[in-house]
Amino acid sequence: MTERRAEDLRDEDVLDLVLEGDREAFSILVLRHRSRVERLGMGFFHDAEEAADFTQDVFLKAYTALGSFKGRSLFSTWLLRIAYNTAVNAKQRRRESLPLDPDDILPGDIGADETHERGETIRAVRAAMDGLPPRQAVCIELFFGYSLKYAEISEITGFPVNTIKSHVFRAKKLLRERLGIGPEVDDAL
Amino acid sequence: MRCESFLDRYDRLDADEEPGVLLRLHLAACPECRAKVALLKEASASYLAAVSASDSAGPIGDLVEDRIMVAVRLLPKPKRELHARDWAVSGFVLVASVAIIPFDPNFSLIKELFGTSYSLSLALVLASTLTVFGGVFIATHIDELEPILKRYMPHA
Incomplete structure (x- = not known):
């Protein structure tokens, strides 16, 4: 897939490609949304390394749950919801109250x-x-x-x-x- | 409308929401509020620009993207799940098909030829089909059904 073509695709089109078996297309979504997820992680964990692990965790959760994405909201909203829940659960698990x-x-x-x-x-x-x-x-x-x-x-x-x-x-x-x-x-x- | 009331209502607008007629009228007639709104918009836009700039200069960068894609290649490929609505439509068609069988002229003919023993076998097959369909639906949608069950059967 050329760079030009990847830019032209909407998130929903990329999702279709991934669900049709093109795993590599998922990298387009990672590239587009990584920084927003990372920023949310930094807000919760205050540590770049933890934010990196968090970002990876969120994207892998999203990948495995991709088949259940119903398209009722934007992919970015769905992804941020996964990120938010992951962060809140991680904080609760560690019983942090900072x-x-x-x-x-x-x-x-x-x-x-x-x-x-x-x-x-x-x-x-x-x-x-x-x-x-x-x-x-x-x-x-x-x-x-x-x-x-x-x-x-x-x-x-x-x-x-x-x-x-x-x-x-x-x-x-x-x-x-x-x-x-x-x-x-x-x-x- | 007083300027204080205008700003109060303007601040309650959603992101990218267009102001209503009354707010637009006030905005058109009041240069001070127009200037304040313009300044606020400019400030918000510059904030967004600052955040976006910090995004592109994030500390993690390509390394995480590589790590994610390495892990993705090891995971099973995701498959599109059938939505609950599609299941409901399929179930409805299935039940409707079962319900109209007795009214089919061919069914009456077969019944005459083979007697009631045929009806019993057919009923068992259809009932089993519906039970299996219902069972698979519940098993694959247990997470979505849980809040409904809790609402109607809180002690279950």
């Missing part, structure tokens, strides 16, 4: 060349995640960092849409405050 470190789940250092907006956005998202249990903090990251809709986040995490909405709403409020664009009460149309 809070999520936002530094791990969010982009690294804010360099001098970062724009004011970007820096403030990162700080605001971090602030919104502070104090939340890891499973809920992930909701905010999935909204801002993965650009997922409330329903997709709900499907991945199992939290009700309203719970996710309220966390994201709080994060947006913080973001407005940080950017100095909060509402002005006396402002009327």
Whole structure:
């Protein structure tokens, strides 16, 4: 399969190829989604090596369960749900109660060349995640960092849409405050 | 609509959700809110860009991809599973076919020729077929059926 052709294929087309017996086609899905799964793993485990093992575990689980993918959601949503459940179960198995470190789940250092907006956005998202249990903090990251809709986040995490909405709403409020664009009460149309 | 109320409602929008008519009207009439919304959008987009950049410079990289593909080659090939809906349709067709057999003119003819002993054998074969179908369906969908069973038989 040429590079050009692989790029043109949708995830669902690649899935069909794998289910028809082309194992190597699975590498296209790994290439496309590896970094997102890895980032989720970093958010939970704070360790690159563990995140690597986690990423491998998630993709192998997805591969073995590929036949049960019903196509009701996007493949990426389905994969993130496997990743989220794997991470939560691993944490529960180890009985860890450490809070999520936002530094791990969010982009690294804010360099001098970062724009004011970007820096403030990162700080605001971090602030919104502070104090939340890891499973809920992930909701905010999935909204801002993965650009997922409330329903997709709900499907991945199992939290009700309203719970996710309220966390994201709080994060947006913080973001407005940080950017100095909060509402002005006396402002009327 | 007041600007405070506008921003409150705007912040509740889903990712990529278009604002409603009232919000659009306010946005069109209020340059301050327009500027605030533009700034927020820009900030969110730049955040996403920062995250994507950190993705491509991930610490793990190709090594994990190779490890995954090595393991994938050792695993059995996945097979497409038949969805519960397809099973239900097949089951319905099977039951309907069994139900209409007695009304078939050929069936009456065969019954006249061979008597009731034929009917009994046929009934046993059809019943066994339905039982096997039901058994295989339950065995292959036990995970999906578990929540339903728990709901209707909590003490089971």
